[in-house]
Amino acid sequence: MAVKVLIPTPLRQFTGKQSSIECNAATVAEALGSLTGTFSELRKHLFTEDGKIRSFVNVYLNDEDIRFLDKENTRTKDGDTISIVPSIAGGSRRAGK
Numbered sequence: 001m002a003v004k005v006l007i008p009t010p011l012r013q014f015t016g017k018q019s020s021i022e023c024n025a026a027t028v029a030e031a032l033g034s035l036t037g038t039f040s041e042l043r044k045h046l047f048t049e050d051g052k053i054r055s056f057v058n059v060y061l062n063d064e065d066i067r068f069l070d071k072e073n074t075r076t077k078d079g080d081t082i083s084i085v086p087s088i089a090g091g092s093r094r095a096g097k
Contacts, residue, residue, distance in 0.1 A: 003031050003080045010086060014042040028061060029072035031082050046084065056087040 006020050015021065021038070025031035032053075036043040046057055053059060059066045060083040066074045076082070 001026055001076050001078045001080070003076045003078075003082055005031055005035050006081060006083045008084055008086055011042060011045060011084065014045065015039045025076055027072065027076060028059060028066055028074045028082060031076060032059070032072070045086075058085040058087060059083070060085065 003025050004020050004022050007015050023031055023034040061074055
């Protein structure tokens, strides 16, 4: 199955500035494995040492959060889009608040 994986801007430095890649994958795990197999530096930003998707990385299949589907084992079909969305936290307090 040909799927597209969208790369968020902060992680494009690890993919040669590519905004997306296409790969053949039957599951989300296979697509992410293909991505990190091609761009090995990306692996540590997406996965923990034991191979789990990091808690601050959200993955969507066609706008559906895979945590509410079958997680990494979610099946893909031809033409699907996988989005990687790192959580953003932080901010600052304004003076006087």
